[in-house]
Amino acid sequence: MFKTMLALASAVVGVSTLAAPLLADGEQFLPALVYRTGPYAPNGIPFADGVADYWTLVNERDGGINGVKIVHEECETQYATDKGVECYERLKGKGPTGAGYVSPLSTGITFALTEKVPGDKIPLLTTGYGRSDSRDGSVFAWNFIAMGSYWTAADIAIQHIAKELGGFDKLKDKKVTLVYHDSPYGKEPIPALELLAKHYGFIYKGVPVTHPGLEQKSQWLSIRQDRPDYVLLWGWGVMNSTSIIEAAAVGYPRDKMIGVWWSGAEPDVTPAGENAAGYKALMLQHPAGKFAVHADLEKYVVSKGKSVAHDNFAQVLYNRGLINSMIGVEAIRTAQGKYGNKPLTGEQIRWGFEHLNLTAERIKELGFEGMIKPLKFTCQDHQGADQARLHQWDGKAWKIISDYYTAEENLLAPMVKETAAKYAKDKGITPRDCSNQS
């Protein structure tokens, strides 16, 4: 009974060994877990394009990271956890040193890989998604939730609401409703919002939307009856645009809706047409549009026909892909400072992540000035930054409407500590001592 299976299995391996010679010795291998098809493809494509284009740019403009060329291979996950795990297993051992780091762009796959990366010694870079408590580097040594977690997002959204209302004291007895994707992704901000509700005295209510979120009539009718002062939107894919359309249908003002940074890109608003005008969303620091790095991209990548992007060039999620790759590349560069200019292992790159310090000058050099604020990982802090701002869709483009807010760490840090400690206890992890590490 195993004959067929073994025949197929050996064919699989035959295939993958055939592929091996394509990778030369002096190259850094980076895997890309992408979803360019399936229900979340409209959001997955621009991000994957940004990720790939930045790596191409590094190769074309600089000849690699300090001369070490990047080779990458994409693997289609269709946002499914088991496919993501298969892709990870397929790609983790490729190249001379194995996968440098992984970025799955899916909360579900992130959760599954969180269990696997410590064993394989590969860092997991999740820019603005994944476990909020993975900020605690003493427990989650291999996770890097760069730039923001859902808890900081929730806090910043509330700060913006307070500013619009004219002060934190005005939040008292205001109704804030969270419309969320009914999955770990959508549920992640709930503890933070409950905490904030208690702290500021606003009334929090959660309204779940079942995956994939095609039908939200009853949710929005209940919002129409409930008349909350603000609606926070925590959706992904088709759910975002449907929410905006339904909000328009029940006459809920779009400028009272604030989406998380995964609900604030072009594919989320365009299906709603003019109904989306006024809708606000958090930014993972960066806006849509062209910056210095885009000029380089146009010069070295697009004009040479090496870009994979089409009309999504410089869109929100494309830019986020660029930033994701940039953080990874800079981490490798940092690690090269210690281990030498050669392909590095995941373990060495983890050191690079942990000592990554993107100063304002460095960000300017890289052409990302105006897109992001400085970012610094430490042994304890694997998030590196807690700022975000907001932008608003005017019917044609995203317009930045706020300054940077900084998340209220006094409130959130104990929660991170507590859940991370619980995770450590459940999994039998002894937290690292970060006090003596530089």
Next chain:
Amino acid sequence: MLYREAGQFKASYSADMAIFPIRQDRMALYGLLAFAFVGVPLLATLHVWPFDDDYLLRAILIPFLILALGAIGLNVLVGYCGQISLGAGAFMAIGAYGAYKFATGVHIPIPWPIPWPIRWPIRWRLDGPLGGPLDWLDVAITLPPLPVLSSILLGGLAAALVGVLFGIPSLRIKGLYLAVATLAAQFFFDWVFIRVKWFTNYTPSGSVAAPELNFFGLVVNSSVERYLLCLTFVMVFAFMVKNLVRGNIGRQWMAIRDMDIAAELMGIRPLYAKLTAFAVSSFVVGVAGALWAFVYLGAWEPLAFNIDRSFQLLFMVIIGGLGSILGSFLGAAFILILPILLDQVPYALGLPLSVETVSLTVYIVTGALICCLLIVEPRGFARLWSTAKEKLRLWPFPY
């Protein structure tokens, strides 16, 4: 030539009723088992091709074995008892979450002072304002964390109980109507495991991570150990199910499948036959779900057991062959491995295709192959296999 049974005499009833009456089959099976249990781990430890990294074990063989187990379970229901079920994913989920609960300690508060009609709605209102552990209620059933093996089996048992419950409608609803009705179980449990925080031990996001796989002091961690664990489970259950379907109960199932009214007239109780099929099937599927969560994924959310998983298992059963244990393995191999293989072909050949094109082509080719197979042999791989065996018996001199 080699595959002849001439000269193999059966001198006892038990020899006549052996699972593999032909000696060559037995030998092949022993060889395969020896290879699977000894050869593969040996090659993997020595890093001999094709086991030079653990991709083959971790990403192909382990999920293959677990899904084959699931397919065996579903085959009991669909293939042997003729009850179409699209709820297999839900029963995998029940097995997974059940095992998780038993492995991390069960704590069910029972608010005695409150009468039943009021108690019930409160018990379920875990996400609302009454959220959080219901410790303020005085009485509770508490189980300490159980060892992993018993947790997995108890998870299967939980699935079996729920399976019996959702099997009851099958006494009245038949065929495709039943198939759609079983989707009720699928969507209901998708929701339950998202909404009822008790099942996820109140983790903020509702995603849970498997406990350490400790079998009587032996910690299963490396991919070889995980592979052997799955293999043992699959072999035990495959032989158990094979023997069940050869016995009295299996014959009752098949009678119900072939024509339930006639079976009833012959004195077979549909209630007993159908519900046992649901129970056995859900038990095996539940164990497969627990393994999928504990051994393969490590951390999971309900989406890991959504309707796509149900369809995948049903495909394995049908493509493999209804009412065949061997078919479950073949079907699992085909449905799981084919897309993965196809996905890597263009890259291996060095074709400059985008991952999008490849993935869509895989979709198209898989779909087309499924249609082709159904047209060529609606009874699946198992049927092709037995045809091949018949031919082999006469080879090289067919009449």
Next chain:
Amino acid sequence: MVAFGQFMEVLIGGLLAGVLYSLVALGFVLIFKASGVFNFAQGAMVLLAGLALVRALDFLVSHAMPMWSAVTLGLLFAAAVMAITAWLIERFALGPLVNQDALTLFMATIGVTFVLEGASQMLFGSDVYPLRLYPTDAWFLFEGTFPGGILVNQLDVLGGLIAGVLVAGLAAFFQWTKTGRALRAVADDHAAAQSVGIPIAWIWFVVWLVAGLVALVAATVWGTKLGVQFSITFLALKALPVLIIGGFTSVPGAIIGGLLIGAGEKLAEAYLGPYIGGGIEYWFAYVLALVVLLGRPQGLFGERIIERI
């Protein structure tokens, strides 16, 4: 009074949402009635029709064609795509599977689903494409009686009207045209129909074509609602409970089933949901259908299942 107004609003919204499910369920019914195939590919057909339409529209409008002629041409193009699809499915997938049991046919349509999902995204792209054919605003009725009025979505009403016209048209087609009568004959007994000279392959092609056109109509409504994108295929799963409540073989049953499911799930979400945590409408529809089936195993309007030995 406020509570009653809210109740009416949810009820009306639910009924109309249900009719939109019926648009998808109708395609299932047509094919099951005529060939006994439980066509899971209906959702993928809606996606294909929607993508063909919206991509043709985008192309034509970007080439400075006036909106009305672009819409007409786009619809024609999409209809042609559906016709080709119907022929391919009948010729290569389901034609060779005549007389197989229902489960095999069902699985074959899932195979077809994979092919259609892959092919439609490959041909037309896997992004999200906005489609704006109908108004999406809302009316507020009885604002004098109820504070805030009763909200009724124009798109939903329009969808309901379209569904009504579609059902009437299909009824007329089945009743008064030669092909329609032949179709009913095939539905009753395809061997007998063949023996009196009805070209069975042609009839099945027609059925798949009609189902494809129904999918196109559904795509115009749902595409306006959601934007045309892959997620539209999940509509098949929302249509299944509608289908089993109405019965696999009844066209009016699909509409009644839609009304029941829509109203039931929205009322449950609005009034039961808050007590048990919300997000229940997805499974509630199926449980509702299950309860109905326990009473009537063939659905409300399905043909009675007669079993003989």
